[in-house]
Amino acid sequence: MxxxxxxxxxxxxxxxxxxxxxxxxxxxxxxxxxxxxxxxxxxxxxxxxxxxxxxxxxxxxxxxxxxxxxxxxxxxxxxxxxxxxxxxxxxxxxxxxxxxxxxxxxxxxxxxxxxxxxxxxxxxxxxxxxxxxxxxxxxxxxxxxxxxxxGIEDINGDSEALSPASVSDSNYNIKFCCRKQGSINAQMSLERIGYTPGETITVHCKINNESQRSIKSPLIRLRQEVNYRAKTFSGSECTRKTSRNILTIEKPDVAASAQRDWEEKVLLPSLAPRLSKCSSINLQYFLELIVDQKLSLFIPIIIETIPLLSGIFTKVKVKVKNEPGNANGNVIEATQDSTESVVQVTVTDEAGNVVEEDDQLGEELEALLASRKRVRMPSSILSELYPSLPSPYYK
Structure with a gap:
């Protein structure tokens, strides 16, 4: 042999x-x-x-x-x-x-x-x-x-992903002889529902406990739901669904007749994005606020792969003149966070022509978002956007 x-x-x-x-x-x-x-x-x-x-x-x-x-x-x-x-x-x-x-x-x-x-x-x-x-x-x-x-899942061209979301609900507990024990009200809101792995979700939460009992350890949870589609030998369609918890954050108890408002920072781990171009597998994510066994809120969120242009440009090198401590007025390169590695990107128009950077980035960024410029990212940007990307495939 x-x-x-x-x-x-x-x-x-x-x-x-x-x-x-x-x-x-x-x-x-x-x-x-x-x-x-x-x-x-x-x-x-x-x-x-x-x-x-x-x-x-x-x-x-x-x-x-x-x-x-x-x-x-x-x-x-x-x-x-x-x-x-x-x-x-x-x-x-x-x-x-x-x-x-x-x-x-x-x-x-x-x-x-x-x-x-x-x-x-x-x-x-x-x-x-x-x-x-x-x-x-x-x-x-x-x-x-x-x-x-x-896959190419672009937040910038998805109006649904950029829209804010909020949800509220209440739980009325009634004792014997129709005497009210009190109510529990909960609210949760997001600035937008579209994110990419590595981004931080700011969750605005509010729990108003008007009941006579304390609320034990409310939870914020990120849940993944996968729907599979297939066919039998005879051709009839069948579906199957699985669900798993990605992360859970436990919060302190809420005392009786008390109210709590807070902002929770949820860092998205490396997750498979939505599969809009696949007809056999549908992937969904839900951000949940679980107050107790009878009261829970959830907001569906969208995980995509191309982040907001504003998020990319915060990592691009910006020329700064007359920086404090730069007495000679020389042009220096600075980033939003000097300890953070810089991602190099190229911005092109619809015809493929490279758009040059200006010293002032704020006004240009508004124009880019308005005129739907494209961002070409080299393969090395993957290690920046997905620092913990699993290999060789998503799970």
Missing amino acids: VKLDRFEIILSNPEEVYFAGQEITGKVIIETSEEKKVNEILLELKGRARTYWTKHSGKSRIHCSDSVPYFCEQLNTHYTSKFVATSPDGKSREKILPAGIHEVPFSYTLPKTLPSSFEGEFGFIRYTCRATCERPWDFDIVARKVFTVV
Whole structure:
């Protein structure tokens, strides 16, 4: 059996994370200590969504599944074509790979409409790259690489994500003979409902306890809900839902006949964004204020991937003149937080022309938001926007 010392796929981006529409580049590494007969080096890049589960009804079982392909690119690298040699008997030509290390480069531009990678209990959205070493009269050698795709979900073009939200409710407790024990009123509001991972949500909360009992440990909770869609063998549609708590913040008790107002800062961890371009998996998030067993509030929030332009520009280097302590009046570079790494971005108009930065950024930012300029971000920005991005895919 022919064996290779090394056969693997190396992507140019060490994070192995790409935006939809971005070019993915890499190389196939082949290392062998002696000459090997190899027919072809084949590549396949594929992306798909799949859902699957089994329903039990008595002794019968019903299998539900669905698969949605997004792309499947298969290509022959023709790398072995330059190593064609004539067999010793002179009757045939063989492709013999010389000993040493061989690098087979490749590139592929991802479609712009891809949803983000996701791994769930009853389904996934997965993107893979597979290299095959095709050998004569022997088993093929296969190398696989899974990479993460971040779909384009832009807050700047989503009016719903930029709108504020508020909710309120009350719980009237009634004792025997219709005598009121008192009421509990709760309110929760957000400045907007659209955010990206790494951002901080400011939650305005108010609890007015007019009852005769104290409220034990109210909670603020972020919950994820996933809805899967599939079909049975006969073609009938079926759905399944899962829910899990992302984070929980416990607050102090609220005494009887007391009121509490506060602002809670909730830091969003690395989460899978909404999957608006996927028909098989629907992902939702809810921010909840749980006062007691009978009173709870919730606001649905949207997790997207492209943050507000204003949030990006706070990290871009700004030229500052006549800074205190800069007696010579030299131009220096400053950031909002000197301890924070700077994200480099490029702003372009609809025609793709680069918009130059001015010294004063406030007025320009208003114009950018009004005229819907686009922001081109390099792959290195992913480590800034998603500092704890899991690899190789979201969960």
